[in-house]
Amino acid sequence: MSRPAAGRRGGDARLGVNPITCRAHGLCAELLPELIGLDEWGYPILAASPVPPQLLEMARDAVAACPTLALRLSGAR
Amino acid sequence: MVRVPRATPHQVMAAAGQARPADPDSPYRLLAGWVDTGRPADLAAHQRRHGPLPVPAYPGRAGPHRLIGVVDRSGLRGRGGAGFPTGRKLTAVAAGRRRPIVLANGCEGEPASRKDHVLLSVAPHLVLDGAILAAYAVGAEEAVVCLHAQDPLADTLRAAIAARSGDPVPLRVAEVPDRYVASEASALVNFLNTGDPRPTAKPPRPFERGVRGRPTLVDNVETLAHLAMVARYGPEWFRRLGGPDSPGTTLVTVTGAVRLPGVYEVPLGTSIGQVLELAGGAAEELQAVLVGGYGGSWLPLPSGGGIRLTHADLQAAGASLGVAALVVLPARGCGLAETARVLRYLAGESAAQCGPCMFGLPAIAADLTAVVEGAAGRRGGAVLDRLGGRLEVIRGRGACAHPDGAVRLASSALRVFGTDVRRHLSGRPCPWAAGGPRLPVPGDAAPGAR
Amino acid sequence: MSQQVLWYISRGTGMVSLLLLSTTMVLGALTGGRFAHASWPRFTVSGLHRSMSLVGLGFVGAHVATAVIDSYAGIGWLDVLVPFTSVYRPLWLGLGAIAFDLVVALVATSLMRPRIDPRGWRIVHWAAYACWPLAVAHGLGAGPADARLTWVLAVNAGCVLAVVVAVTWRATASHPDTVARGGGGW
Numbered sequence: 001m002s003r004p005a006a007g008r009r010g011g012d013a014r015l016g017v018n019p020i021t022c023r024a025h026g027l028c029a030e031l032l033p034e035l036i037g038l039d040e041w042g043y044p045i046l047a048a049s050p051v052p053p054q055l056l057e058m059a060r061d062a063v064a065a066c067p068t069l070a071l072r073l074s075g076a077r
Numbered sequence: 078m079v080r081v082p083r084a085t086p087h088q089v090m091a092a093a094g095q096a097r098p099a100d101p102d103s104p105y106r107l108l109a110g111w112v113d114t115g116r117p118a119d120l121a122a123h124q125r126r127h128g129p130l131p132v133p134a135y136p137g138r139a140g141p142h143r144l145i146g147v148v149d150r151s152g153l154r155g156r157g158g159a160g161f162p163t164g165r166k167l168t169a170v171a172a173g174r175r176r177p178i179v180l181a182n183g184c185e186g187e188p189a190s191r192k193d194h195v196l197l198s199v200a201p202h203l204v205l206d207g208a209i210l211a212a213y214a215v216g217a218e219e220a221v222v223c224l225h226a227q228d229p230l231a232d233t234l235r236a237a238i239a240a241r242s243g244d245p246v247p248l249r250v251a252e253v254p255d256r257y258v259a260s261e262a263s264a265l266v267n268f269l270n271t272g273d274p275r276p277t278a279k280p281p282r283p284f285e286r287g288v289r290g291r292p293t294l295v296d297n298v299e300t301l302a303h304l305a306m307v308a309r310y311g312p313e314w315f316r317r318l319g320g321p322d323s324p325g326t327t328l329v330t331v332t333g334a335v336r337l338p339g340v341y342e343v344p345l346g347t348s349i350g351q352v353l354e355l356a357g358g359a360a361e362e363l364q365a366v367l368v369g370g371y372g373g374s375w376l377p378l379p380s381g382g383g384i385r386l387t388h389a390d391l392q393a394a395g396a397s398l399g400v401a402a403l404v405v406l407p408a409r410g411c412g413l414a415e416t417a418r419v420l421r422y423l424a425g426e427s428a429a430q431c432g433p434c435m436f437g438l439p440a441i442a443a444d445l446t447a448v449v450e451g452a453a454g455r456r457g458g459a460v461l462d463r464l465g466g467r468l469e470v471i472r473g474r475g476a477c478a479h480p481d482g483a484v485r486l487a488s489s490a491l492r493v494f495g496t497d498v499r500r501h502l503s504g505r506p507c508p509w510a511a512g513g514p515r516l517p518v519p520g521d522a523a524p525g526a527r
Numbered sequence: 528m529s530q531q532v533l534w535y536i537s538r539g540t541g542m543v544s545l546l547l548l549s550t551t552m553v554l555g556a557l558t559g560g561r562f563a564h565a566s567w568p569r570f571t572v573s574g575l576h577r578s579m580s581l582v583g584l585g586f587v588g589a590h591v592a593t594a595v596i597d598s599y600a601g602i603g604w605l606d607v608l609v610p611f612t613s614v615y616r617p618l619w620l621g622l623g624a625i626a627f628d629l630v631v632a633l634v635a636t637s638l639m640r641p642r643i644d645p646r647g648w649r650i651v652h653w654a655a656y657a658c659w660p661l662a663v664a665h666g667l668g669a670g671p672a673d674a675r676l677t678w679v680l681a682v683n684a685g686c687v688l689a690v691v692v693a694v695t696w697r698a699t700a701s702h703p704d705t706v707a708r709g710g711g712g713w
Contacts, residue, residue, distance in 0.1 A: 018278040019431035020476050021645070024704045025561055030570045039470050041703070043432035065573060067558060069645040275713060428713060435707045 013051040013076030015059060017044055022070035031062040044071070051076065098310050099126075101317060106326050107302050108342045111199040120240045123202035130206055131309045132213055132245060144214040145171060148304055151312035152324040157182055157297030158370070158399045159478075160323075160388050163304060166294060169284045171215040173292030179220040179246075180269075180288070181208040183230070183298040184253050184260030187370040188422075188519055189402040192328035193298050195340040197230050200302060201237040205248060207301025210308045212246040215294055219247050222298070223265050226252035255519075257426035261477045262295035264428075275428040276477035297400075299328055319345035323387035323398075331356040333405030333515060334363060343386070350382030352403060362408040365493055367516070369399025371419050372482020374489035375412060378405070395489065404516055411509040413497050415516045416490035417445040422518035423483045434480040437471040441487050448501055457502035464491075533597035538670060540590035542682065545666050547583035548630070549686035551576060552659050553693040560697035577637070584634050591627060619668030622661045629658035659690060 015035060017028075024042035034055055035047040051059045056076060063071045103109060110118040110126050118126065135144045149164025170177045181204060185193040197204060208220040222238075224231045231250050238248045251269060253259050259274035266287040268274040287293025296304075303325055307315045316324040323345040329352055332338045336357025343352055349366060353359065363378040374396035376384060384394050391398050406412055424438035444464035448457065464487070472484045491498060497507055554576035563569045591607045594600065602620065606613035608628065611621035636643060636651045667674045667683060674680065 018476075019433065019474055020278045022432060024432055024702070025558075025569060026563070027569045027573060030568050039433060039437075040467075041432050041436040043436075043474070045470065045474070064641055065570060067573065069640065069648075273713075429708055429710050432704060432707075435710070436703070 013056055013059065014074050015046045015051060015063075016072050016074055017046060018070045018072070019043075020070075021068045023068050025067045027065045027067065028062045028071050031065055032058050035059065036062065098306075098314065101310075101314055104318065104326060104344050105342055106306055106318075107196060107200060107203060107299065107328060117199045118202060120202055120237070123200070123206075127203070127206075127305075127309060130209060130244070132210070134308070135213070141171070141214045141216060144210065144308060147312055148214070148307055151307040151315040152321070153300065153303050153307060153315065154323065154388065155297055156299035156303070156327060156401070158187075158372075160398060163296065163300055166284060166296070167211065167214050170217075170292045170294040173285070175291045177212075177215045177217040177292040177294060178288040179208055179212040179215065179217045180262075180265055180283075180293060180295045181205075181220060181222045181298050181301050182260060182262070182265060182295055183222055183224050183234075184255075184265070185225075185400075186255075186257045186260035187372075187400050187402060188257075188517065189332060189367070189370045189373075189404050190330045190400045191332075192330050192340045192401065194230065196299055196302060196328060197224075197234065201234055202241070203302040203305050204298045205234075205237060205241065205244075206308075207296075207298075207303070207305035208248065209244050209246055210305055211294055211296060211301055215292075217246060217294070219249070221269070221288075222248065222250045223253050223260070224250060225255040227255070228252070256428075257423070258428050258477060258479050261479070263477065265295060266293055275430055276479075278476045320385075320387045320389075322389045327386065327398075327401050329386070330400075330402040331405065332403070333366075334360045334407035334410075335405050336360050346385050346387050346390075348383055348385050349376070349403065350379070352386065353382065353405065359405075360407070363405055364408045364410060365406045365412055367404040367406065367486075368396045368402075370402045370482075371423060371516075371518075372479070372486060373397065373399045373402070374485055375406075375416070375493040376489075377493050395492070397485070406515055409509050410515045411449070411497065411507050412490055412494040413445065413449045413501060414509070415514065416486060416494075417442060417449045418514055419516055419518060420445055420483055420487055423479070423486070427479065428477075431475040431480070433471045433474040437467060437474075438480060438483050441467050441471070441483065445487060445490070448498060449506065451501055451504050451506055461491075461498065461502065533593045534599055537590055537593035537597060538673060540586045540593065541666060541670070542673075542679070544583060544586040544590050545662060545686055546682065547579055547586055548659055548662055549690050551579040551583055552655065552690045554579060555655065556690075556693040556697040560700035561702050562700075580634060580637070584630060587627060587630055616669055619665055623665035623669060626658050626662040626665055629654050629661070633658065656694075663687065 022043060026038055026042050028044050029036045029038045032055065035051060037045045039045055051073065059073050063073050099109070105112045110122060114122070135141065145164060145167045148167060153163040154160045155163055183193050183197050183204070208222060212220040222234050224234065231252055234250050238250065253265060253268055254274045256274060258264055258276055259268065261276045262283050263279065264274055264276040266283045267277050269288045283293040283295050285292065319325045326342050326344050329341050329343055331341060331352060335353055338356060341352065341355050343355065349368070365375050365377050366381060367373055367375050368391065376394060376396055381394070384390055386398060386401065388398055406415065420438070420442035424442045427434045427438050429435045441464060444460055444467065447460050468484050468488050471480050473481060475481070500507060554572055558573045558576055561569070562572055594602050595604055595607060600615040602613055602615055606620060607624055610624040611617050613620040632651055633655055636648050640648050663683065663686065
């Protein structure tokens, strides 16, 4: 899973959500409003762009905070 | 259901791997036997026409790899809706470390399509040959034909399997619940693994980890039938018909306001107008055609009649080939009302697993229904704006493509029936809105519903 | 003298542990029921849940350690891990030992959460509903002298009330997601 070089720069890191396990808790959008919005039903809408390096740490926090572990960060170390 | 002109019988010279079809330029490939005889092909008739299973034409350890190369060079693309290159899928499945499984998908969850049913009825052994050849190509230990539970075809196929002998891979039939999304690839895998017929999240995709954790090839039965032809007659023969990006022939289901609704085999690249002519032409004045099934797109008629059935041409026209189903809407019908009804059906078929689908689809169905009924009144513009926003937001956010199909259908309806939208909103709905349904959905009492 | 101090520390940290674990339970139930308020956003609730559980584990650790180091009751290191092996009040200490094991498992799986199977984490997390009543019972049974004090009883009653209210709210709170998932005849 890890692609160290690109991941460290954040150029390759992308957020993804498992739409089946996501239960609209909405923590991710509170923790990372820069990249995650909520639709009218409370489900996350993720930015299509890669996670910029300065937001990588916050993205990790958002992933860890998801009560159902539906949010994931791929391509980052 | 199948109405195709009779052609003269042909003799087939079939030596494994060197076979030549009776008439290399005939537009009838999968349906050639039916066109000639008017009877479903049993094993003997199938082998008289196409010769034995051509596994001996791909001998040795390199044989399977060579077969994948042949399929790859043929340019065959999946006939189940997504149009993915079959050779690439075979390669991906064969690359897995464990022995794969092959699923021949004959569920045909799409209400507007009948082509898989027709194909399995008239040429079951062509499909079974394809499943066996695909299994041989990827080194699979088993091939499973997936059909709807209670479908009489299950018995047909079990009998056909029992009649065969000497297949290098065991074949069996699995009966899958008759729900729209249950025939999606990951849903088939999930059903065979757990008994739950609902799609799963990706990754992992079935080709990575599918039935019993093995790489799983899920191909539509028509795709496999073409594969069985390609393995016999070669890629060059296959590409004699169709276009560069969409070679070969395809089975098209034509329903609605044509004189001879049915399943037809046409070369890809045939225009929509030509297909409608083949189906007996317009039964009355026409308004639009729904291309690709209930998760497909509306195109206006007659202007859309010139569009050719290829992946590239349809994409350029804002549509997609899907399962190559054409539903023809007459001028005396309301495209918006039809679309709203189909959307309500699609919303009801959500597996209720993904938020954007289980809430979004009922929401867009209700919005469009409000527009159709003029119930929105002076807030009509606001309802339309909300619908537009919702269509933007839902796409691509389900575990499977079900919500995307509903969004595609609704968006194309707003585009193609734009004049009707304004008329309905201004309180002057078209006179046909209250008429009987033209597009059957399962559960309807309407003729044509299953 | 120092013996006395250890014994008092053990009882005090036990009491604080009860408060922290109860708070953690309440916050966990609120998180599970998707509680949100303008001044209490969800990440505050879940963040506090997490912090309280970690501080709670610290106090439980201190409670256990002081109880063992203090030789008065003769509680051994094994007794706090393996239930019902203690000579001193085996039943009530046994309940405490089970609760302690569960707290450790709960915190450990939560810290490893991104790296383990979510279903495993979820199953272990349900054990909190077993852990907390055991801890309450242990507190009342292992220290009968303290348990006769009015203020101790009041604190216990307050904790029980808060947790029961929060868990009941969580169990009855209906979220559209939960309702919709039951639909469709699947």
